[in-house]
Amino acid sequence: MQKRYLFTPGPTPVPPEVLAAGAEPMVHHRGLDFREVYERSLARLQDVFRTESPVLLFSASGTGAMDSAVSNLTRAGDRVAVVVAGAFGERWTKICAQYGLDVQRIDYEWGEVPEPAEIGAAVGESGAEIVFCTQSETSTGVVSDIQAIKAAVGDAVLVVDAVSSLGAVPLETDAWGVDVVLSGSQKALMCPPGLAMASVAGHLWDRLPPARSFYFDWRQTKKAQEAFDAAFTPAVSLIRSLDVALGMILDGGLDAAFERHVRLGRAARAGVKAMGLELFSPDDDTSAVVTAVRTPEGIEAPVLLRHLRERHGVTLAPGQGALKETVFRIGHIGWFDIFDIAAALAAIELSLTELGADVERGAAVTRAFEAYEQRVAA
Numbered sequence: 001m002q003k004r005y006l007f008t009p010g011p012t013p014v015p016p017e018v019l020a021a022g023a024e025p026m027v028h029h030r031g032l033d034f035r036e037v038y039e040r041s042l043a044r045l046q047d048v049f050r051t052e053s054p055v056l057l058f059s060a061s062g063t064g065a066m067d068s069a070v071s072n073l074t075r076a077g078d079r080v081a082v083v084v085a086g087a088f089g090e091r092w093t094k095i096c097a098q099y100g101l102d103v104q105r106i107d108y109e110w111g112e113v114p115e116p117a118e119i120g121a122a123v124g125e126s127g128a129e130i131v132f133c134t135q136s137e138t139s140t141g142v143v144s145d146i147q148a149i150k151a152a153v154g155d156a157v158l159v160v161d162a163v164s165s166l167g168a169v170p171l172e173t174d175a176w177g178v179d180v181v182l183s184g185s186q187k188a189l190m191c192p193p194g195l196a197m198a199s200v201a202g203h204l205w206d207r208l209p210p211a212r213s214f215y216f217d218w219r220q221t222k223k224a225q226e227a228f229d230a231a232f233t234p235a236v237s238l239i240r241s242l243d244v245a246l247g248m249i250l251d252g253g254l255d256a257a258f259e260r261h262v263r264l265g266r267a268a269r270a271g272v273k274a275m276g277l278e279l280f281s282p283d284d285d286t287s288a289v290v291t292a293v294r295t296p297e298g299i300e301a302p303v304l305l306r307h308l309r310e311r312h313g314v315t316l317a318p319g320q321g322a323l324k325e326t327v328f329r330i331g332h333i334g335w336f337d338i339f340d341i342a343a344a345l346a347a348i349e350l351s352l353t354e355l356g357a358d359v360e361r362g363a364a365v366t367r368a369f370e371a372y373e374q375r376v377a378a
């Protein structure tokens, strides 16, 4: 018998009431039973996205929402700018290339924080009218300043991948004037994987080119959602789960959720540093989604992760790309509390000791609780 613990930045743990909603008997998607849930979920999504614009809901993983943005906003040959600072910035470039776009990369080292003024200047020079960027680069733990990036790119259309950040860190879609925001169900929204969302600002609708995807056609989706009658058979069970999860998030308050994520990030960083480990992700409050940590000298990250999973039932996330051997990641988005962080830290400390690393024992959990107890200044 072994208890399993999931501490990854997506999929994330799902509350029991959310799982239970997804297990309810099936209903027909064009009947009143579903319509009520659909209507309420779409309204709740607007509250979580902090927008008055429609939030389009697709049965897909987060990448589906990214694909929809490229296929609805662009024509083949268009010049676009992409901010690349990790694996998910790279994904933007691949999608854009597949749709035949002229991609102007704005590159940063993995782990570097994108600089809004530089992005503004690069976009201006490139002449691109659309900019694709990532709010929380899950591969590095870096969270970008979307408000400043939007201010810096001016009238260019800003498309933000908020797959791992929506509901975890502030994103004021309307107040900041962000044109398109994309997310997915399996991160801070505390649901199983399988739903993707896209908020599309009102001013874009009159200037959209013909959609280059049938399934992800934004106009068709919007029209169907306005009648609460999905264009295609929706993922009924997942939307029921989403409805419950969004209700929980909004009942607790989004601002309270943002504060909790900051404090969980502080706790994770304080704990790993107390063990004597080095952070890869930034050591400040922006890093509220995922904490990326370098393994100690002589311990390969895949070995540590396998040991954690096999010996202790604990799943953490590996480093991505070139960081695979040297970095591991602790997720703390969505349905996480301080006891999850404490368990993750205790398991890391124990596993590293078992693997022969020289780590400080007994300090991490105490430091994590101390860091968590500090309130975030308003």
Ligand code: PMP
Residues within 6 Å of the ligand: 010, 061, 062, 063, 064, 088, 134, 136, 137, 138, 161, 162, 163, 164, 184
């Ligand atoms: N963008 C970011 C920032 C992500 O973290 C992820 C998922 N890890 C994705 C996009 C892709 O989402 P999915 O795997 O749901 O397609």
